[in-house]
Amino acid sequence: MFVGVDLGGTHLRTALVDAAGSLRHLRKVPTDIASGAKTTALRLISECQTQVRMAREAGERVLAVGLGVAGKVDRNQGKVIFSPNLLALNGYPLARELQHALEIPVILENDANLFGVGENWVGAGRGLSNWVGVTLGTGVGGCLIFDGRLWTGDDLGFAGEIGHMVITPDGPPCVCGLRGCLEAHASGRALMEGIAAAVASGSLISGRLHDLWQSGWLTPAAVYESALAGDPLARGLFRQLGWALGLALAGVFSVLGIGHAVVGGGVSAAWDQFIEPLQASLAAHSSMLDRKDAVVLRGQLGDHAALLGAARLAALEASTPS
Amino acid sequence: MFVGVDLGGTHLRTALVDAAGSLRHLRKVPTDIASGAKTTALRLISECQTQVRMAREAGERVLAVGLGVAGKVDRNQGKVIFSPNLLALNGYPLARELQHALEIPVILENDANLFGVGENWVGAGRGLSNWVGVTLGTGVGGCLIFDGRLWTGDDLGFAGEIGHMVITPDGPPCVCGLRGCLEAHASGRALMEGIAAAVASGSLISGRLHDLWQSGWLTPAAVYESALAGDPLARGLFRQLGWALGLALAGVFSVLGIGHAVVGGGVSAAWDQFIEPLQASLAAHSSMLDRKDAVVLRGQLGDHAALLGAARLAALEASTPS
Numbered sequence: 118m119f120v121g122v123d124l125g126g127t128h129l130r131t132a133l134v135d136a137a138g139s140l141r142h143l144r145k146v147p148t149d150i151a152s153g154a155k156t157t158a159l160r161l162i163s164e165c166q167t168q169v170r171m172a173r174e175a176g177e178r179v180l181a182v183g184l185g186v187a188g189k190v191d192r193n194q195g196k197v198i199f200s201p202n203l204l205a206l207n208g209y210p211l212a213r214e215l216q217h218a219l220e221i222p223v224i225l226e227n228d229a230n231l232f233g234v235g236e237n238w239v240g241a242g243r244g245l246s247n248w249v250g251v252t253l254g255t256g257v258g259g260c261l262i263f264d265g266r267l268w269t270g271d272d273l274g275f276a277g278e279i280g281h282m283v284i285t286p287d288g289p290p291c292v293c294g295l296r297g298c299l300e301a302h303a304s305g306r307a308l309m310e311g312i313a314a315a316v317a318s319g320s321l322i323s324g325r326l327h328d329l330w331q332s333g334w335l336t337p338a339a340v341y342e343s344a345l346a347g348d349p350l351a352r353g354l355f356r357q358l359g360w361a362l363g364l365a366l367a368g369v370f371s372v373l374g375i376g377h378a379v380v381g382g383g384v385s386a387a388w389d390q391f392i393e394p395l396q397a398s399l400a401a402h403s404s405m406l407d408r409k410d411a412v413v414l415r416g417q418l419g420d421h422a423a424l425l426g427a428a429r430l431a432a433l434e435a436s437t438p439s
Numbered sequence: 440m441f442v443g444v445d446l447g448g449t450h451l452r453t454a455l456v457d458a459a460g461s462l463r464h465l466r467k468v469p470t471d472i473a474s475g476a477k478t479t480a481l482r483l484i485s486e487c488q489t490q491v492r493m494a495r496e497a498g499e500r501v502l503a504v505g506l507g508v509a510g511k512v513d514r515n516q517g518k519v520i521f522s523p524n525l526l527a528l529n530g531y532p533l534a535r536e537l538q539h540a541l542e543i544p545v546i547l548e549n550d551a552n553l554f555g556v557g558e559n560w561v562g563a564g565r566g567l568s569n570w571v572g573v574t575l576g577t578g579v580g581g582c583l584i585f586d587g588r589l590w591t592g593d594d595l596g597f598a599g600e601i602g603h604m605v606i607t608p609d610g611p612p613c614v615c616g617l618r619g620c621l622e623a624h625a626s627g628r629a630l631m632e633g634i635a636a637a638v639a640s641g642s643l644i645s646g647r648l649h650d651l652w653q654s655g656w657l658t659p660a661a662v663y664e665s666a667l668a669g670d671p672l673a674r675g676l677f678r679q680l681g682w683a684l685g686l687a688l689a690g691v692f693s694v695l696g697i698g699h700a701v702v703g704g705g706v707s708a709a710w711d712q713f714i715e716p717l718q719a720s721l722a723a724h725s726s727m728l729d730r731k732d733a734v735v736l737r738g739q740l741g742d743h744a745a746l747l748g749a750a751r752l753a754a755l756e757a758s759t760p761s
């Protein structure tokens with residue numbers, strides 16, 4: 118058995134995963150990063166200890182732990198380099214502490230890369246040689262699967278960061294400090310900022326989205342519901358999201374000479390609102406790729422992709438002599 | 440011995456290359472594509488037969504031929520799919536005919552990919568695991584070297600096509616039919632069009648560049664000479680080229696998690712005019728990559744990169760049982 122961990126800005130999720138990709142004992146607690154890195158680390162250790170104990174009670178042994186964190190990570194040092202949503206963890210030797218406490222190998226990886234490992238193992242990417250993965254959440258993560266394996270590039274702490282590819286050099290500001298990144302166009306945050314901008318410009322002065330925005334209860338899911346109900350502003354924001362994602366994928370496909378993408382993450386629940394503009398934009402911004410060779414798939418593992426990927430990576434590393 | 444061939448829009452070049460990467464008997468004749476595909480094919484066969492004969496006279500045997508063509512190619516079928524600069528060759532089974540005539544295996548590949556194989560073998564990319572190559576000529580070609588080998592993606596007939604990555608969605612038209620491709624900003628053609636636009640707008644009404652443009656003798660090399668002499672328009676065009684290339688490389692580095700590029704092609708002779716704006720743009724458009732990890736190298740093999748790469752690929756394929 119392996120423990121998969123997905124440490125996000127809001128929730129810390131853990132699960133036991135067997136060698137066939139079955140997920141058991143899913144646990145979810147608040148990350149509570151506001152209490153500081155040490156508190157989060159202790160909570161992480163405690164959650165993993167619980168999973169190890171539960172495995173033992175079932176007569177199983179945990180061989181390794183896969184730990185996914187949103188951000189740039191140093192796999193060899195087992196520490197987080199930079200995480201915009203978990204700033205308190207920057208530079209924190211999270212995986213090393215966990216490994217020390219559990220006395221089991223811990224593999225640290227970026228959560229979007231683990232989405233890729235998970236979907237590649239038992240999801241939408243199964244059987245595909247080469248594809249780019251995109252996770253649409255509050256921000257935009259990404260990964261690359263080449264020859265059926267996770268691509269880690271030059272081991273600089275990141276790879277597959279399509280979210281911070283600049284697609285419109287004079288575009289809207291991104292949380293990373295640049296302008297016009299894919300993430301600034303095609304994320305949960307971009308949807309919310311689209312509503313905020315409409316309020317600021319005076320074009321949105323009433324209605325459900327306005328009221329949610331004013332009360333501070335606006336979510337990407339609420340924007341999606343409004344789009345489903347026919348709201349033109351919400352629909353336009355999803356069209357813009359699809360346009361931006363198609364443009365970015367066209368560039369990635371042209372550079373890589375590949376034609377498959379898998380799109381997941383919470384915002385991908387709004388699939389019906391953005392897939393058509395995405396495909397139109399992908400075709401409109403591709404001159405090398407035949408339209409028939411461009412395939413955009415929806416992730417199949419939902420919230421569990423990174424958890425499963427974490428466990429899978431742990432299993433792969435545990436079986437590789439180092 | 441191996442024969443390397445570089446079939447461009449203007450010249451057909453061939454050479455004998457030994458296993459150590461030494462180039463002998465370089466021959467260069469006009470491609471003369473205006474006379475049609477058949478004439479070009481016959482000339483290609485004749486040039487290669489000459490090389491085979493010269494090898495034989497030196498007591499050597501040619502084991503395989505590597506054939507580089509600018510454009511999208513079908514390696515397995517040995518034919519050119521689409522070549523913007525050699526339109527008459529579209530769909531032509533060039534490599535198959537050459538192989539039939541010579542009775543020696545012929546490997547067909549895109550010329551920018553062969554630039555990559557050559558620089559990887561005995562040039563600027565030697566010893567680097569992962570890098571992106573860019574050839575700045577009339578157009579912009581590109582290639583990817585992953586784990587020290589040429590990346591061919593899903594074998595769709597192209598890979599590494601950074602030239603047709605859209606970097607400004609509302610940008611200038613590209614010959615490929617899109618708008619705002621890197622090639623539309625950062626190629627020999629873009630430099631010439633920058634001069635043409637200045638004439639059209641009335642901002643360039645006299646001087647050397649104006650006169651060259653008017654007489655039809657304007658070349659990218661002339662724009663470079665003017666930039667060296669301090670001409671502000673020419674300097675600005677090279678700054679724009681560097682800006683565009685830095686922007687595109689930043690996106691590729693972010694997506695791939697790598698930090699090395701090798702830039703070659705005829706227009707790279709103007710290195711001193713664009714490398715500083717390129718590096719500034721690369722840093723300004725990167726949020727994941729540390730500045731110290733971004734390295735842009737100049738190709739070392741000049742005009743011979745693709746010829747050497749063609750021979751090398753032929754050697755690699757000849758030694759691989761299929």
